[in-house]
Amino acid sequence: MWEMIISELTQAVHELARGFAHILPRIIVLVIMAFAGWMVAYFLKVFLRSILRLIKFDKLSENAGASQLLTKAALPSATEVLSRFVFWVAWLGFILLGVRVLGILGLEEQIAKFFLFLPRLFVALFTIFFGMLGATFLSRAALLAAVNANLPSPRLLSVSIRTIIIIFVLSMAFEEVGVAEETMLVAFGIAFGATMFGLAIAFGTGGKDLAREFLEKRLVRGTSKDEGKEDDLSPL
Amino acid sequence: MTEVKLAGESFLTDDFLRQLIDVGEVDILVGVATHNNAKTIGSIVETIQAGILTYFPRERAVIVNADGGSRDGTPDLVVSAAIGDARSPSKLYALRTLHSISAQYASSPARGTALRTILAAAELLRARACAVISPESTQITTDWLPAVLRPIYSEEFDLVLPTYRRHRFEGILLSNLLYPMTRALYGLRIREPYALDFAFAGRLGSRFLSQNAWHDETARAGSETQFTLAAIAGGYRICQSFLGNKEHVERRSADLVPAMRQTAGALFASLEPNFSLWNSRTGSQPIPTAGAEPEFTLEPLRVNRKRLREMFSIGVAELESVFQSILCPSTLAELQRIAQLEESRFRYSAELWVKTVYEFAAAYHKSVISRDHIIQALVPLFRGRVFTFLVENRNGSAKDVEDNVETLCLEFERLKPYLLEIWNGRE
Numbered sequence: 001m002w003e004m005i006i007s008e009l010t011q012a013v014h015e016l017a018r019g020f021a022h023i024l025p026r027i028i029v030l031v032i033m034a035f036a037g038w039m040v041a042y043f044l045k046v047f048l049r050s051i052l053r054l055i056k057f058d059k060l061s062e063n064a065g066a067s068q069l070l071t072k073a074a075l076p077s078a079t080e081v082l083s084r085f086v087f088w089v090a091w092l093g094f095i096l097l098g099v100r101v102l103g104i105l106g107l108e109e110q111i112a113k114f115f116l117f118l119p120r121l122f123v124a125l126f127t128i129f130f131g132m133l134g135a136t137f138l139s140r141a142a143l144l145a146a147v148n149a150n151l152p153s154p155r156l157l158s159v160s161i162r163t164i165i166i167i168f169v170l171s172m173a174f175e176e177v178g179v180a181e182e183t184m185l186v187a188f189g190i191a192f193g194a195t196m197f198g199l200a201i202a203f204g205t206g207g208k209d210l211a212r213e214f215l216e217k218r219l220v221r222g223t224s225k226d227e228g229k230e231d232d233l234s235p236l
Numbered sequence: 237m238t239e240v241k242l243a244g245e246s247f248l249t250d251d252f253l254r255q256l257i258d259v260g261e262v263d264i265l266v267g268v269a270t271h272n273n274a275k276t277i278g279s280i281v282e283t284i285q286a287g288i289l290t291y292f293p294r295e296r297a298v299i300v301n302a303d304g305g306s307r308d309g310t311p312d313l314v315v316s317a318a319i320g321d322a323r324s325p326s327k328l329y330a331l332r333t334l335h336s337i338s339a340q341y342a343s344s345p346a347r348g349t350a351l352r353t354i355l356a357a358a359e360l361l362r363a364r365a366c367a368v369i370s371p372e373s374t375q376i377t378t379d380w381l382p383a384v385l386r387p388i389y390s391e392e393f394d395l396v397l398p399t400y401r402r403h404r405f406e407g408i409l410l411s412n413l414l415y416p417m418t419r420a421l422y423g424l425r426i427r428e429p430y431a432l433d434f435a436f437a438g439r440l441g442s443r444f445l446s447q448n449a450w451h452d453e454t455a456r457a458g459s460e461t462q463f464t465l466a467a468i469a470g471g472y473r474i475c476q477s478f479l480g481n482k483e484h485v486e487r488r489s490a491d492l493v494p495a496m497r498q499t500a501g502a503l504f505a506s507l508e509p510n511f512s513l514w515n516s517r518t519g520s521q522p523i524p525t526a527g528a529e530p531e532f533t534l535e536p537l538r539v540n541r542k543r544l545r546e547m548f549s550i551g552v553a554e555l556e557s558v559f560q561s562i563l564c565p566s567t568l569a570e571l572q573r574i575a576q577l578e579e580s581r582f583r584y585s586a587e588l589w590v591k592t593v594y595e596f597a598a599a600y601h602k603s604v605i606s607r608d609h610i611i612q613a614l615v616p617l618f619r620g621r622v623f624t625f626l627v628e629n630r631n632g633s634a635k636d637v638e639d640n641v642e643t644l645c646l647e648f649e650r651l652k653p654y655l656l657e658i659w660n661g662r663e
Contacts, residue, residue, distance in 0.1 A: 059604075137606060140558060144612040147551050148493050154554045233539060233622070235409035235495045236430060 030098035037094020045087035131169025252339035265363035267354030271345035273371035287381030304345030370432035384435035394472035400482035420648035458502030478527030551616020
């Protein structure tokens with residue numbers, strides 16, 4: 001009886017030792033991968049930071065309005081955020097590759113999904129960044145044009161354009177990463193449709209005289225001849 | 237080189253090239269850039285013809301019309317303007333053939349492309365002297381041709397710019413920005429750096445044609461101003477010639493933005509490549525002027541000053557976020573302060589205006605935002621300056637107005653170190 005217990009225990013210890021001996025090289029590989037990954041990720045971070053500083057990415061980000069958002073959220077500059085983001089993504093990628101070597105069942109599929117998700121995440125981030133850049137540029141262009149044409153509520157017009165573009169860009173980004181795809185689509189459709197419907201009603205009822213005046217000016221020759229004159233002054 | 241261009245590289249249409257080949261080499265070329273100018277072009281072309289017949293009867297001459305897609309038959313009027321119409325009153329006879337040819341360079345008007353067409357034609361025809369006449373210059377007389385062409389033809393000048401007798405409140409963008417700033421930076425007292433009636437030597441035209449970035453939309457805007465600035469930068473001989481009255485041309489409020497692009501935009505764009513030229517120059521020198529000095533006339537003119545001030549105040553309030561990127565905090569604060577003042581107390585001082593313009597130029601150099609947006613943002617502020625200029629010269633004599641412009645010029649010269657300080661300093 002006692003011998004049986006000893007034998008089972010010995011066998012268990014042997015199996016444990018065998019299992020440990022089996023997994024130890026993999027753990028070492030994981031540690032090496034994590035260390036190598038940290039080095040590669042750190043190099044990528046430093047390299048990317050230099051490139052971004054060289055191309056004055058912070059200025060671009062400021063123009064896009066992204067810097068203001070980062071400042072409000074008490075985050076560092078856009079260059080720092082992006083280079084840190086790349087560092088963590090790269091390091092995490094190496095760690096996950098190391099974990100994959102461990103051969104834990106079910107985890108491999110999740111890791112594969114993570115790597116498949118990465119390109120979509122980058123596309124979404126680029127969509128947001130360039131979308132914000134476009135939104136800022138177009139809203140500023142609208143603001144300047146409205147001010148110089150002496151149109152009423154130029155800032156409202158500018159903010160509306162910016163908001164519509166940002167909503168559109170965010171819906172595209174969410175669709176890309178597959179987060180609440182349908183919800184975002186429906187929400188965007190409702191928000192956009194409601195805005196347009198509201199504007200249509202507002203213009204139709206509140207601005208019918210303005211619309212008539214506008215159409216007359218455009219279509220009927222000779223009316224409102226003096227409208228828009230620079231007070232008889234020629235700048236050149 | 238000309239043959240190579242004719243064969244393949246030229247942007248000119250085949251039809252226009254054929255017309256140029258038919259003309260052959262010329263001594264004088266007169267270019268007219270048009271777009272729906274049927275009302276005025278006939279009499280202008282006849283006057284040009286009469287001027288050539290009267291003052292240059294022995295020279296081979298051509299009138300080249302660069303048209304931007306007129307729908308009122310303007311090009312036909314240019315080509316068909318009969319030589320007989322021009323010579324009948326004074327019984328003038330040309331000893332050489334006087335050609336009139338026309339080319340449609342695009343379906344919509346673009347001043348830069350029109351000038352490029354005229355320059356290319358001048359180069360291909362090896363014209364010694366070329367004049368460009370605006371289709372809006374209805375006050376043109378036959379004396380204009382010798383006034384702008386003689387200095388080139390006989391005195392070896394490379395560029396002849398006009399001076400006029402203007403209403404004191406006409407051309408305020410020139411008198412309050414382009415003239416004083418060009419003078420302060422480049423050291424030459426050129427009254428009309430943006431000229432629509434001017435003349436140039438063939439060599440200057442060819443140089444500008446080959447150097448200018450014609451493919452760039454921004455570079456094409458304000459090509460007339462760029463032409464003057466290129467002549468200054470290239471060290472060409474420049475003079476001015478008095479042409480008489482400059483007739484009032486009605487403009488719409490929206491025209492101020494393109495006008496700003498053509499003048500301030502072109503001037504700001506020139507500062508970067510010519511930095512070594514203007515950074516060391518101090519003071520300014522007069523340039524040779526033929527005929528009378530430029531004058532101001534004092535007829536009453538209806539001006540809605542209230543609207544100007546309102547548009548300034550609205551601009552300062554609405555564009556605050558844009559100005560924060562362009563202006564120094566102290567300048568912006570001062571603008572916001574004066575924007576709050578009552579009409580009777582409002583004054584956009586010369587010093588503040590000069591600082592504003594210089595800060596815009598530095599912001600343009602650093603591209604703090606889109607360069608075109610920087611130029612557009614200057615428009616409402618310019619309206620504020622116009623208001624002050626109108627008030628300051630409301631009851632002034634022609635001399636008072638001239639003194640006022642001179643004071644502003646000196647302010648631009650005095651504050652030039654400020655521009656140099658912020659050019660590379662402030663981020």
